[in-house]
Amino acid sequence: MITVALIGQPNCGKSTLFNQIAGYKSLAANFPGATVTYTKGTTYIDNELVEVIDLPGTYSLSWYDDAEKETVKALFSMDIDVIVNIVDASMLIRSIELTIELMSLEKSMIVALNMMDEASKKGIEIDVKKLEDILGIKVVPIVAKKGKGIKELLASIKHAKKPRKRCVYKKEAEEKITDLSKCIAENLKDTQWPLKLLSIKAIEGFEPCEKAVMETPCAEMLTKIKKDLDDGMVIINQRHALCMNIFEQSSQVKKTRKKSVESYFDDILMHPIFGYIAMIAIFAGIFYTVFQGGVPIENLVIGLFGDVDNYLSLVIHNQLAFLIAKGAVDGIGAATGIALPYLLPFLFIISFLEDVGYLPRIAYLMDSTMHKMGVHGTSVIPFVAGYGCSVPAIMATRILKSKKEKYITAFLASIVPCSARTTVIMGLAGYFLGYWYVIGLYAFNLLVVLISGMILKKLLPGISPEMIIDIPPYRLPSLKTLLLKTWQKVKDFVYLAVPMLIVGSVILTLISYYHLDVYINDMFKPILQDFLGLPSALGVVLIFGILKKELTLIMLYQALGLSSIAMVSSVMTHTQMLIFTVFVIFYIPCVATIAAINREIGIKGSAFITVGTTVLALVLAYMTKIIFLAL
Template sequence: VVDIVDASALERNLYLTLQLLELEVPLVVGLNMVDVAAKKGFRIDVDKLSKVLGVPVVPMVAVSGRGVGEVLSKAVAVALGSEKVKPLKVTYGKEVEEAVERITGLLLEKLPSLCKTYPARWLAIKLLEEDEDVIDKVLKTPNGSEVLESAREIIHSLEKVHGESSQVVIASERYSLIGRIVEEVLSVEKRSLMTLSDRLDLLTTHRVWGYLILSAVVASVFTSVFVVGNLLSGLIEEWVSALITPLVPRNIGFVSGLVDGFIAGLVLVIPYVIPFYLLLFFLEDSGYLPRAAFLLDSLMHWVGLHGKAFIPLLLGYGCNVPACLGCRIMETAREKTILGLMITMIPCAARTIIILSLVGSYLGVHVALAIYALDLAVVFLVGRLANMAVAGKPIGLIMEMPPYRVPSLKVILVETYVRVKDFIFIAFPLLILGSGFVGALGDLGLSEALSNTLSPFLNFVLGLPGVTAIPLIFGILRKELTIAMLAEVAGTMDFSKVLTPRQMIVFSVFTVFYIPCIATIAAMFREYRLKKTVIISLANIAVATLVSILVNLALMSAGVV
């Protein structure tokens, strides 16, 4: 195992190192960001740290590649046994050690099969921490219930002595050991002047300037995505119209559908996906996002969360799937549930494509921004209602700020490439096959029947034409399919021929809020299981319907056609 430790935050990062030592895995420590640590005046005795931990410690700077090769070489050497190591045995205070030894004895006696898979001492420590995963493993083993009952008696005795929960006791013991290690290997040079990072923090976390900067950053990101996306879309459409469109056979719906799906992806999706991810990873790599999280802490408390929840919410603007998985950073199940519900209503890059290529292109960027503002207001209102409905209390935020740094072009391009590649290899085939399926429905005369089935809801409830039925259905697979399917079903990329301005707005609003895509549903199921996934999905549909009805009525009252 290669443990990458942030040298500029050594005390916090060594916590994981101790846990890995307890697990008794072959270990190499990569001491990353030594350049940042040096700028802060931190001097780390690498040899002494390696001697104390009993494993190889290699200084490195991952962004520039410095030391990466040596870390990998050491990892291979340790794995093959050519480099001898004597890892530190992590020991605790007298009462904790007695509890660990008693539980270890129980495990070795009653659960020998489990102790062959995992170190008995590590299992004992995890039971003291009341780790849910280890408890589950113990309960699934014969005699597990008996061992767990005895372990809980030992835990209760330990908690009675210390007056705190066993988790807090173990954490305190670890940090006490870490403190002694850090004191031995780290020296700090005094700094008399504020650094540039300190000065920037005074601005970006200021109670007035901070919000103005954040608003400017968010507005700049989405305006840039709109401008660059429109430019790229126009250029690609000209090229497609000249080279591909004339070759498409229009008498076979399935074939023309496949080609139209490919064209729609090139013209309506890719141009907006690339600039969005470039800007998102630029902000992430610069170190600005944690400052935004700190700034929004008080606002997030209004919905029962803390500032750290801002990061998954912002990730949701890229893709709801990693954002849902990012809910793991929240400390309680209550916070994870509220945050998951809010994330599913955040317009991801795919839904951003719908807003920009439909509303932005035909009605103007100011209308698109108004939809974003409406979405944000609804998301926080839903979060507030969930905060009132879900039992429990919010907790505070303790967050360490990473240093500002000049974003690495290589890192930004690699991250963007990974995201765009995922879209091309996962969403693009679905988009093309979906378009072909729609074309086949047309060949079989089923498109009209499906549209007619959903028309009562779309026409009388939302004020939308039947032509939007199939796009909304395919949008459940991938949101990118919605706009591409609309082009396929309508038989044109000029959406003003099939939708009025009011219908464009209502369609975009409904698409932003209604049921998440299948990938997001899968991610939610993984995190929340069936019951909460169903509840969140139904809540999405209810909110989408209610908000769309209100928007439609408001636009009609304002005389918007």
């Protein structure tokens, strides 16, 4: 079986291409570092099975952040037969830099020249044949979004050849690089790097490479070469000049005086005043739409499943059997009726925001505010992702450079209400208390995020480097891509949460049937009843909520012994609902999130976040109780 790796710079349309060839199993997002772990898929070329690996986008093989590091590590450690280098035709100069680096790996390679349509919109016409001749690699023009050129690309994968050898740098530099490579070959045995690339990166001062060489007897040689080549600037400039040269030889640029669509949008969306107004309007619009759409559906489903319950009570006469059946039906009803109306549209909209390229622009707008929290604008990306689901949000912290930033962002992203917690905000507070409470809760949450960030900034040592982020052009994602992406996120809910809901709701039924709830409730009484003023029956709900936050709202009414969610108002006061919602927003992240935090910032970090958020939730819920009881 041939293994093909897709490699390209962020936003080059790599994941879109992967979707086109490998059966829609990867995600595409229009922000740097969207593909946070690599995805595998398979396809057939001439009846032969081919494995396709989609690696996170990287600007270069000398990584800058952890997401890029993953790509380089995977590239070196995996057994890859063919490299497909996706190049954004509208940003040819920058993209060829990576192509040249990849050439030095001396593996079979193909260049997929993507976004040919965007390039011609920019007035760039590329002579593919000429580019192919200069690079010495097969170049296939494609438009991944529309599926153009995919067939040709697949066909050429089978005949991919190693790049024809060529010298990139001028004679003097090239000689020095060769000398250093030879020295390294003799002295450094265990390295995954191709020696020439290792030498180049060491001369350029890429830390891991430089360090590796400095530990060998070649250290002296490296120091001298670095001095001769102006700390590597000589080769950097030569490489850039080469890229410019390749571009000039292969492309013709017609000056388009026309203002691009981007600038019109950016003039509003990135405006010092209107930009912020637009941002607030966009998010308010999103929440309003989800709320307005969700409530009627919630009502409809509650009614529908109430009827089913009534029907069941008529057909099944055995009390226990009825309760179990009802538990199962309620579980299904809750999943489809309460979670999905809020979950689905939310995840869809977040996917849209990611793909359309708006997030880096929010990063620009929010940078100075974010600085107050010890992070910079780029952290907006995990934050916004956090409104969809905390797990990808935590994983997106990989695009952040410093440890401090990652720590703060991971903490804050885990208290941003994810779509599962949104179901509680909308479905409980929104349903019973009204829209203004929803707005209030989100505003309150933002305030807490801001204050927590400011405190964490003071507590944690280290500096936060400034932001450098690429602003991609606006791109209208295809509906297919969006639906697939939403499905990726909902899949987890359907396969994992729904069975848990059914089992959980049956267990709850059994607990109350055998009157075990008394013991469990006694356990939670001091915290829930005495401290927060909530029914102690909610303890079980909160425990299930740690497994999966979607369960919280759904199990709430079952734990309270009610037949439907609409009856919650008969046992819980509005203040109690508010206290409960505040607690749910902030308390312990779900198991999957804790695992993700563990992976990204280590066990100490995840322990701190778990304890920290619980304390925060208790304090805030208690404050809510005091304030609203006093009113």
